[in-house]
Amino acid sequence: MAEDPDYLLAELADGYCERLRAGEHVNIEDYCTEHPQLADDIRDLFPTMAQLEITKMQDELEQIGEFVVKSEIGRGGMGIVYEAEQLSLGRRVALKIIRSEAINESSQRRFQREACLIGQLEHPHIVPIYAYGVEDEQQYFAMRYIRGPSLQDIIDEGTQTPEDSIVIIAQQLASALAYAHSQGIRHRDIKPGNIMLDAGPHAWLSDFGLAIDTHGSITGSLAGTIRYMAPECLAGDDDERSDIYALGISLIELYTFTPVFPQKNSDELLDAVQTGLSSLPPGIPENMQKILSKACHVHPHKRFTTAQAFEEALATVKMSSFVTVQNNLKKTLLFAALLLLFFAGLLFFGLDYYRPQPPQHLPPRPAIIQEEPQFPPPHPIHLPLPLETHTTESEEDWLPPKREHLGPPPNHLLDHPPKRARYDGERPRRGPPPGKGPRFHDRPEPQ
């Protein structure tokens, strides 16, 4: 029975769907490599399964409280984050809820605590919480919606981030950490997936789902993602410096686009994390090497003692790179100024040089004034026919439409000769040849 392909497929589907439901990113190709004889079937059918699961999951929730759910942004072991609209304020938010499968007393307690923790934090680089609520025993909270991408997206896509921007991002995140630590809160799950980027760059630290305040007790001693976990966390002996380590590892990956610890086998991964980095991977700029290797040191006591110290160290990097930016700016400005001077000179001397040669260039102006009668030709030329035959039309062109409305009650005008006289006087000024002036007298006659 084991050789039966349908049986194998159906059994594989069990594991595959289970992993999808757990929020894992599952690569279908992994299954293909593992079961080459089924590769075609897997490529054929697994996406359909995935789609069924995704459609089902996405539509499990539509509105909670005053938040209308639009689409799923992400899901973790415990929570799901949706993009949602807050009806009362008409704004977009990120809405987090506990997955229905994960609802139990302890998860509910943790969820509420997460909301409270974020509620205490107010920092320009920590995603703020807007609201918390419970509906039908379903807890939820709304946070500021950050479009992203997350650092994980950037790493996955291999998008080059300018070195200066990385330094700025690093500094922002270190300051967010320093602030959180100063409030007695440790994040404990810093990883590229929990860092969002806005234009700027403006980095946002999010997902305090595993955070604790330092006086609290830890539920589930092994928290976080092993790849970004400091070695001491594996022994359940973490502190603020473990956050610094995780941030350091995340930043390294932003330069290298590959996991610092790529091991897929969990035992190997644990070993590698425990051994620590012997040296930084290639691709880290010189000015960051020292700082990052210090931040990611395997021994906590050799790391920065506080996130603030980390931030300050990063600030020096920022300054030096800022100086080069400034230098570059100065050079550019100088070059632009020189260029401007050059062109100004060229213009000046050029004009001076050319003036006598083609006298038309400069003299034309006086010429216009002097020989004004020569310029009007365009007007008569534009008139399609002799003025005599088309006077009405040509006058309509010349004068505002009102004039025609003035026409109909001409008795009025005729009864009052002084007005007529004024019209006669005005006419020539408006342009038509003086000979056309008396037309007003002619017009009423048909009546």
Add this chain to the structure above:
Amino acid sequence: MDNLETAEQLAELLETASPQLLRIARFRIDPRLVRRISPEDIIQDVFIAAKKRLHHYDNNRHTPFLWLRLILMQTLCDTHREHLGVQARDIRKEAGAVGFDPGATSATIAYQISGGGHSPSVSAVRRERAQHIQKLLEQLSPIDQEIVALRHYEELSNKEVATILGIEIKAASIRYVRALRRLKEIVSSAGYFESEMDNG
């Protein structure tokens, strides 16, 4: 858990099984009933019934989870009859794999997709989408529909589906893979999922 003898074992089982039972209840409950009875209430009834019937549990006939699911199906059936005056869905028959209510599964799937019983209003877009998917699923045979529902909406394993349908696991596998292939054909000819296909 392989066996179910003591009240402690039952309590443990109820704890671990409740999320999935709740999911199944939400999936199978008639939309007309949602406003009157919450799926949570039904699960409560299931727990009470399970405690009463614990001594009837036969390890050879059911796994503990499937036994609970069976009780859930009976409870749902009773609730439907009580409130709607009819046997809205022949769940017992369904559970015994004797026959399927042709309209039932696709309607529930579409209902589930349209947002289940949670929302006060179902947006037009979503309703449209649900109808679209329902149309696609309706093109599957009732057996195929039911198998897709059991595997993906009730989240049952291959083995559990075989037990519920009372067929060999191999036969259940063949039916499932066949149903998936047909669904895939229908879906790709309708061009529905293509744009949002996600392999990850």
